Amino acid sequence: MPESNNTAAPATEPKMLKMTINGKEVEVKEGTSIIEAYSQHGMSIAHYCWHPGLSVAGVCRLCMVEIEGNPRLQIACNTAVTDGMKVNNESEKVKDAVKWGLDFHLINHPLDCPICDQAGECGLQDQYMAYGKYTPEMAEKKVKKHKVVDLGPRVVLDSERCILCSRCVRFTDEVSKTNELGIFNRGDRAEIGTFEGKPLDNNYSLNTVDICPVGALTSKDFRFRQRVWFLKEHNSICTGCSTGCNTRVFYNKEGLFRIKPRYNKDINGYWMTDTGRDAYKFVNKEARLLDARVVSNGRGEWIAPKLAARKAGEALKGAGKSVALVVTGQYMNEEYEALLSYFKNEVGTDRVFHWINNPETFDSFDGLLARGDKNPNTKGLLAEMAKQGFTAQWRELAEGLQTGAIKTVVVAGPENQAVFPDLKAKIMELSKASKLVWLQAGKNDQLEALTGDVTLIPLKTYVEKTGTYVNYAGIAQKVHKGLTVVPNALSLVEVVALMKGEELPADDTYNQVGLGRVHNEFTMVRGTL
Amino acid sequence: MSLVQKRTELSKWYLPAIFQGLGWTFVKMVKNLANKKQMITLNYPEQKHEYSPRFKGNHVLTVKKDGSIRCTACMLCATNCPAECITIKAAEHEDPTVEKFPISYEIDMLRCVFCGFCEEACPVDAIRMGPEWQRPAVNGANFVYDLKELAYRPSLKGGIVSVVDETDRHKAGI
Ligand code: SF4
Ligand code: SF4
Ligand code: SF4
Ligand code: FES
Numbered sequence: 001m002p003e004s005n006n007t008a009a010p011a012t013e014p015k016m017l018k019m020t021i022n023g024k025e026v027e028v029k030e031g032t033s034i035i036e037a038y039s040q041h042g043m044s045i046a047h048y049c050w051h052p053g054l055s056v057a058g059v060c061r062l063c064m065v066e067i068e069g070n071p072r073l074q075i076a077c078n079t080a081v082t083d084g085m086k087v088n089n090e091s092e093k094v095k096d097a098v099k100w101g102l103d104f105h106l107i108n109h110p111l112d113c114p115i116c117d118q119a120g121e122c123g124l125q126d127q128y129m130a131y132g133k134y135t136p137e138m139a140e141k142k143v144k145k146h147k148v149v150d151l152g153p154r155v156v157l158d159s160e161r162c163i164l165c166s167r168c169v170r171f172t173d174e175v176s177k178t179n180e181l182g183i184f185n186r187g188d189r190a191e192i193g194t195f196e197g198k199p200l201d202n203n204y205s206l207n208t209v210d211i212c213p214v215g216a217l218t219s220k221d222f223r224f225r226q227r228v229w230f231l232k233e234h235n236s237i238c239t240g241c242s243t244g245c246n247t248r249v250f251y252n253k254e255g256l257f258r259i260k261p262r263y264n265k266d267i268n269g270y271w272m273t274d275t276g277r278d279a280y281k282f283v284n285k286e287a288r289l290l291d292a293r294v295v296s297n298g299r300g301e302w303i304a305p306k307l308a309a310r311k312a313g314e315a316l317k318g319a320g321k322s323v324a325l326v327v328t329g330q331y332m333n334e335e336y337e338a339l340l341s342y343f344k345n346e347v348g349t350d351r352v353f354h355w356i357n358n359p360e361t362f363d364s365f366d367g368l369l370a371r372g373d374k375n376p377n378t379k380g381l382l383a384e385m386a387k388q389g390f391t392a393q394w395r396e397l398a399e400g401l402q403t404g405a406i407k408t409v410v411v412a413g414p415e416n417q418a419v420f421p422d423l424k425a426k427i428m429e430l431s432k433a434s435k436l437v438w439l440q441a442g443k444n445d446q447l448e449a450l451t452g453d454v455t456l457i458p459l460k461t462y463v464e465k466t467g468t469y470v471n472y473a474g475i476a477q478k479v480h481k482g483l484t485v486v487p488n489a490l491s492l493v494e495v496v497a498l499m500k501g502e503e504l505p506a507d508d509t510y511n512q513v514g515l516g517r518v519h520n521e522f523t524m525v526r527g528t529l
Numbered sequence: 530m531s532l533v534q535k536r537t538e539l540s541k542w543y544l545p546a547i548f549q550g551l552g553w554t555f556v557k558m559v560k561n562l563a564n565k566k567q568m569i570t571l572n573y574p575e576q577k578h579e580y581s582p583r584f585k586g587n588h589v590l591t592v593k594k595d596g597s598i599r600c601t602a603c604m605l606c607a608t609n610c611p612a613e614c615i616t617i618k619a620a621e622h623e624d625p626t627v628e629k630f631p632i633s634y635e636i637d638m639l640r641c642v643f644c645g646f647c648e649e650a651c652p653v654d655a656i657r658m659g660p661e662w663q664r665p666a667v668n669g670a671n672f673v674y675d676l677k678e679l680a681y682r683p684s685l686k687g688g689i690v691s692v693v694d695e696t697d698r699h700k701a702g703i
Contacts (some may be wrong), residue, residue, distance in 0.1 A: 004641040114603030114652050148625040224619040224629050390551045 005498050020086040034076035034087055046127050048097050048105075048213045049165040050077035054174055055382050057166050060105070062127065064088045064097045073097050106136065108143045108188055110213075117516035118215030120228040128426040134442035143188050152180070154274055155209060159191040162216035167210040168192060175271060176204040176368070190278050192216070203370055206274045210260055221277070222258045226250075230256060234482030235467055237489040239330065239416060239462045240276035243369050244471030247272060247278060249463055251483055256280035256463070261507040267475065273370045274284070282416050282442050282461065287457035288486050289443045295454055305457050305488050306498055312437050312455050313499025315408070316347050316448040324351040324397055326430065330376030330415040332467025333476070335492035336377075336384040339412065342496045344388050351406065352390040353397045355379065357420045371472055374419035378464070380470040399434050409433040412492060413440035415461055441486075441494060458489040465491040579660065585645045586662035588636055590680035591655055591690035598680055599691040600655035602631040606647035614640035626695070634679060638672040645659060653693040 015030040021043055038045045039052070050059035058078040065076045073094060077089070088094065105124065112120040141345045145159035158324055169181045169192065180200045184193045194200055202207070209217045231250040238245040238259065245268035250258050259280050261272035281287060292308030293300055316323060325343050327336070343349055343487035355375060356362060364372035375381075385391075400406030409430050414420040417440075427446050430436060435453040441461045448456070463482045470476045539545065550702060559567045571578060580586065591599045602619035620632035647656050666672055680688055 114605065115601050148628060175695065224602070226622060227608065230604075 011283070012199045012350075016337065017081055017083045017085075019081050019084065022088055022090050023485070028081055031089055032081050034065055034074075034079050034081055034085075037081055037087075037358040038076065038089075043340045045076060046131060047077060047203035048127075048163060049167060051167055051170075051211055051270075053130075054167060054170045054211075056451075057400075058169060060099055060101070060163065060165050061077055061366060062101050062105075062462075064094050064101070066094050075233040094130055096284050097529060098127070102127055102132050103134070103136070105140075105163045106132075107138050107140075108160065109163070110142065110143075110158075112161070115227075116158075116161065116220045118161075122215060123213030127290055144193055144287070149193070151194055152205055152216075155200050155205050156191060156218050156220055156223060158216050158218070159193075161213055161214050163214075165213060167211045167213070168217060171204075171208050171211060172200070172202075174422065175207070176202050178202045178204075180205075181208070191385060194227065197502045202391070203273045203275060203366065204271060204368065206277055207261070207271045211270075226252070226257050235262060235462065236284070236463055236482060237376070237477050237479045238272060238276040238279055239469070240273065240279045240372040240374065240419070242375060242378055242472040243371050244331075244376055244469055245276055245369060245474065246477075247276070247450075249482065251463075255284035255485060267471065267477075268369055271369065275370065278418070279416060282418065282483055283463055285485055286443050288461075288489070289440060289487055291457040291488055293448060293454070295451060295455075296468055298451055300448075304488050306504070308457050309490060309495045309498035310454055310501065312410075312457070313501060315435070316410070316437075316499060318348060319408060320348045321351060322431075323347050323349045324353065324400060324406045324409050326353045326355050326397070326409060326411045326413075327381060328357065328412060328414050328420075329378035329381045330379060331381070331412060331492055332462075332465070332469060332479075333344070333384065334467045335412075336381055338496040340384050340390065340494045342500065343410075344390075346500060350390055351392050351396065351400065353386065353392055353394055354385065355394075355426065357410075357414070357422060368425065373472065374416070376471070377469045379472065379474060380468070380476075383403055383470070401429070406433060406504075408435040408437070410437040412459075413438055415441045416460070417442050417444065424509045439492065441489065457495060458486060459495070460489045461485065464489065467491075550672060552685055553662075565614075580662060582660050584660045584662065585648075585658040587638070587641050587658070587664070588641075588647070588674070589657045589659045589678055589689050590634065590676065591657060591691035592680060594690060596688060598630060598632060598634075598655075598676065599653060599693070600631050600651075601653060602629050603652065605652065606656055607649040609646045610652035610659065611644060611646060612642050613642045614638075631676065634672050634676040636679065638674055639669060654691045655693075657689070658687075660691075 008226070016027045018025065018027055019028055019037060020026070021037060021041060024041075026037065026039065026041050032040070033056070035050050036052075045063055045065070047063040049057045050063060054076050058075050061075060063076040064073040065087045066089070067074055068080070098158050109124065112121070113125065113243060116122070119125065147158050147160060149157040149159065151157045164183065168182060172178050172181045178367070180194050180198055180202070181192055182195065184191050195292060228250075230252050233248050233250055234250060236247050236249050238247045243256055246262040246264040247259050248262050249256050250260070259272075259277045261270060262270060263270055291302045292305040294308055294311070295303055324341070325339070327339070340352060343352060355382065358372065361372040397406065399462045411430060411469060414423065416421055423444075424446060427429045427444075431450050431454070436450070437457070439457045440447070440449055441459045447454070462479060464479045464484055466479065468476050468478050490498070498502060534540065558610045580698045593599050602617055604617050604619070607615040607617055614637040616633075617631050618633040619629050620627055643658065645658055648658055
């Protein structure tokens with residue numbers, strides 16, 4: 001992010017206050033609340049309703065702290081730090097208050113952890129292990145509320161589990177500004193709900209599932225598919241659009257299961273879009289091309305991708321201007337560099353075309369995160385094309401195919417086929433070439449059914465390789481290889497090396513997802529949520 | 530205790546030992562024929578030895594009073610299993626009071642070490658280990674017992690009813 005030119009900086013420099021947290025002296029900016037001071041200095045404090053990305057509600061009464069000179073406990077989320085303040089959340093008094101606060105939260109809670117998706121990363125479980133551990137003293141029956149309430153196309157509510165922290169309500173009020181959720185009824189009958197005929201249906205609705213500290217809101221997509229302790233985490237970047245939200249992907253040996261946002265103050269804050277959360281589906285094996293397919297003389301066969309890439313390379317060498325390259329904005333800088341310089345220097349063509357998937361909505365923006373450019377690295381591609389001096393227009397490709405000047409077309413196709421509405425039409429158009437080499441991660445029946453001279457080579461997806469994406473604002477972000485889903489797949493860098501006739505470094509191609517699992521430990525850290 | 534015998538001059542010759550052994554067999558045979566009641570061998574497989582009901586043998590998935598499967602697909606047994614031989618696929622039940630149930634539940638008996646940890650982990654008495662212990666099969670895949678086999682095999686006569694009952698709990702307001 002470019003620094004803003006703040007000339008009045010000295011005047012607005014916030015005053016620093018000295019305070020003591022649990023006996024440790026720290027300095028915080030004026031106007032900080034006690035709970036922010038705790039989180040800034042990495043100290044833990046029980047809380048449910050406070051979320052750094054939302055306004056303060058102060059309803060859960062769990063963030064109790066003892067302030068020296070104040071006879072009563074105060075809530076840390078709604079108390080500002082004053083100079084010389086001494087706070088403590090480790091005293092017996094605080095522990096006792098949290099314990100009884102927790103007891104109130106649990107009065108009507110159904111305690112159905114065995115069938116609750118949140119178990120293992122649940123705020124109630126965490127706080128109970130830290131502060132609770134008591135026998136319940138409630139003699140009354142639990143209040144029955146609605147279960148399995150369909151809030152919208154992606155979210156399910158269980159009112160009995162809800163602790164009425166109001167985070168979800170504040171989210172739809174303050175962040176998505178769609179106001180679908182509200183609290184209905186009063187007292188112990190209060191429930192979260194939607195208004196008649198207005199379901200929770202916005203592109204940010206799954207963020208409410210993330211911030212719900214308990215299992216009241218669950219995602220329909222992830223519901224019952226895995227227990228969270230069977231999943232491993234890997235830090236990655238969403239490739240769903242050009243915003244480049246920071247994410248964590250959750251996977252095990254069966255593949256990816258869900259994607260959650262990771263805090264980045266410059267790009268996505270705490271949130272991400274619902275559409276971006278689908279960016280795991282095309283990574284899993286069911287959707288992937290597992291081997292290379294070579295069709296010649298009407299006969300198709302499946303062969304090893306490395307061999308296919310080598311063969312394709314032999315035909316391309318020095319083929320000059322009869323070869324055209326079509327690239328999508330779905331790959332990494334390193335891959336573009338290798339691919340484009342190979343086509344310029346070794347193949348010797350300047351017919352390199354940028355495939356824009358949805359020209360009509362390409363520049364749209366929904367005001368929060370989602371962008372019309374559904375490619376993670378259009379910026380990186382354009383920069384590399386400019387560097388190599390490629391300026392060809394799509395029109396020239398169509399003409400070249402018509403006149404037969406272009407004989408071979410190499411396509412670095414879409415990784416995420418769902419965001420390419422024109423995919424079918426483009427396959428029809430490009431398959432007019434007498435020889436087609438299509439590089440792509442996902443399988444596609446239309447491509448496999450082609451009969452001409454066709455080579456399909458399976459590529460790696462964004463979680464299987466290391467490289468850099470440049471988002472719409474020009475921020476370069478590096479992602480690292482996390483797992484291997486299709487062991488045979490190649491990255492574009494590897495494809496180019498093989499096309500040149502080089503050997504691949506004997507590296508970790510077969511580094512499969514570790515079969516051992518994180519055993520029986522609830523290692524999920526709730527992090528900043 | 531050591532079972533290794535010292536080599537002696539006599540043990541070099543194996544014939545004496547063979548005749549000694551045959552002699553024992555013959556004596557036992559005559560004794561058994563004279564008194565059939567005290568014979569301890571069984572005509573396996575027509576006759577089978579009944580183990581104590583506490584024996585930790587083949588797993589049984591219990592059922593509810595209406596005969597449907599008791600398991601809630603919480604996967605605590607799979608989490609606890611040291612042999613990692615339990616595979617459960619959960620699904621949404623159409624009855625909202627049930628919510629989650631196993632659409633497939635498989636135990637690989639050849640990997641199971643019969644430790645009983647699954648039984649201990651289960652919060653609703655949905656899995657028990659029963660006195661049955663042997664069932665031959667022709668290949669490895671036949672040892673992967675599925676839900677039908679675990680809950681409704683003929684020897685269970687329609688299923689064993691779990692001691693944890695939801696309707697009772699709901700009445701008690703839990
Ligand atoms: S549904 Fe979850 S986030 Fe919403 S009020 Fe209830 S506990 Fe809080
Ligand atoms: S008895 Fe032990 S090894 Fe066998 S399924 Fe149960 S937990 Fe796993
Ligand atoms: S058998 Fe018991 S522990 Fe295992 S999934 Fe079913 S309910 Fe859970
Ligand atoms: S976090 Fe302070 S009252 Fe809920």
